[in-house]
Amino acid sequence: MQISLSFGESQKFELELKDDKVVALCDGAGSTLSSVGEAVDAALTNPPQFPALADATVPGDLIAFAIGRHIPAVDEIIAAILQVVARPEMADRRMAIVLPHDAAKDLEAAVQQMIGERNDVTVERHDPDDRNKLAFIGATKENRPIMINRSLSDADMVVPVGLARLDSSLDYFGPYEAVFPTFTDRETMQRLSAPAFVEQPVLRKRRAGEATEVGHILGVLFGLQVEANGPESISAIRAGAIDQLSTQIQAELAKTWRYQPSKRAALAVVAISGGHYQQTWANFARALAVASAAADDNAAIMICCELSTHPSATMLQLAEHDDLDDQRRRIRRERTTDAVAALQLATTLDRNKIYLLSNLPEAIVDELNMAPVANLEEARKVCEYYDSCTFIAHGQLAEVAVEGEEISSDIDWDQYAL
Structure with missing residues (x-):
């Protein structure tokens, strides 16, 4: 069988293996949206079972678009939003485009340029x-204070624009993720990035429920959900009441991104596709989690990527001690941005050998107790060595569940309704 797996910005891993060695080739991304602009236009002017944006607001209203993280073609989406809100039927309304704290500087500059001299839109x-730019809007059922970006709290209508992912994804907050914790205070962000929330399904559901609760308190009724066809392309943009959209979107995502090989493999090869902004330790952790579900115990995993960011101290401490159980206990107490990736790496190393094809120096890969793969030829030799292989494209978006194994992904969003 001929295998072709894209990774990084433009790299391709190609090889030929005997058919009986290939357990599965998981690369079934659907069609790409033909026009982002037309899809956004339809979502805002003719959404299903919800009034058009012009009918849902009145002159004098402030409409705040909360732009989520990691959205493909986000500049095109924002440009289309600005075109819709510039129409006569939206006259006398004010708009705010609110970007995440870690948004790329060139995206912010591009949006400023799109706005130009308009005085009805701010970015x-x-x-x-900055406490002056945060507002207290209430408390959760667990009596935790809720701090939200002041522009969102002051808005008459908040429209979250979020990336839809499978509920079982490693660090997914659910359909209200584009509001919370994306636009909360630093302390809350750090609390909710604790590895325990990712590692334990019960806590993961509680965290997603807290995001839903905050969305309801803020009065969010309507939103846009972006379905990715890949790390930098879109298959659909859906609009409507977020709670009602969730079930439908999960079913659509499962068709595209959930794979069910017939068995686990001796080697799981996972690609992280996309440019620089996709080559992160967070996506490395997602790819590892996906690979772990496809590989046998004591089998091997190979990650193909263009990761070049030097690991932080939290990651590098894995090299200082051989006791992985002790390392996991330590990492669970961390609140650093890559603690989840460190915990996923420690957990996977306890079960699988990990090969890494990346742009990192071999010495660093060695320090992290992984086996560096120098080039594509070495990657081919690794695949030829093992008796069975599963190949997974777009590992940061995919999900694998071997036939007969269940995924704990069902979240009862209704239990968090006010």
């Missing part, structure tokens, strides 16, 4: 450390 990068 803002969220600052989780």
Whole structure:
């Protein structure tokens, strides 16, 4: 069988293996949306079972678009939003485009340029450390204070624009993720990035439920959900009441991104596709989690990527001690941005050998107790060595569940309704 697996910005891993060695080739991304602009236009002017944006608001209203993280073609989406809100039927309304705190600087500059001299639209990068730009809007059922970006709290209508992912994804907050914790304070972000929330399904559901609760308290009724066809392309943009959209979107995502090989393999090869902004330790962790579900115990995993970011101290401490159980206990107490990736790496190393094809120096890969793969020829030799292989494209978006194995992904969003 001929295998072709894209990774990084433009790399391709190609090889030929005997058919009986290939357990599965998981690369079934659907069609790409023909026009982002037309899809956004339809979502805002003719959404299903919801009034058009012009009918849902009145002159004098402030409409805040909360732009989520990791959205493909996000500049095209924002440009289309600005075109819709510039129409006569939207006259006398004010708009705010609120970007995440870690949005790329070139995206912020591009949006500023799109706005130009318009005085009815502002753009803002969220600052989780500036208390003057945060507002207290209430408390959760667990009596935790809710701090939200002030532009969102002051808005008459908040429209989250979020990336839809499978509920079982490693660090997914659910359909209200584009509001919370994306636009909360630093302390809350750090609390909800604790590895325990990712590692334990019960806590993961609680965290997603908290995001839903905050969305309801803020009064969010309507939103846009972006379905990715890949790390930098879109298959659909759906609009409507977020709670009602969730079930439908999960079913659509499962068709595209959930794979069920017939068995686990001796080697799971996972690609992280996309440019620089996709080559992150967070996506490395997602790819590892996906590969772990496809590989046998004591089998091997190979990640193909263009990761070049030097690992932080939390990651590098894995090299200082051989006791992985002790390392996991330590990491669970961390609140650093890559603690989840460190915990996923420690957990996977306890079960699988990990090969890494990346742009990192071999010495660093060695320090992290992984086996560096120098080039594509070495990657081919690794595949030829093992008796069975499963190949997974777009590992940061995919999900694998071997036939007969269940995924704990069902979240009862209704239990968090006010």
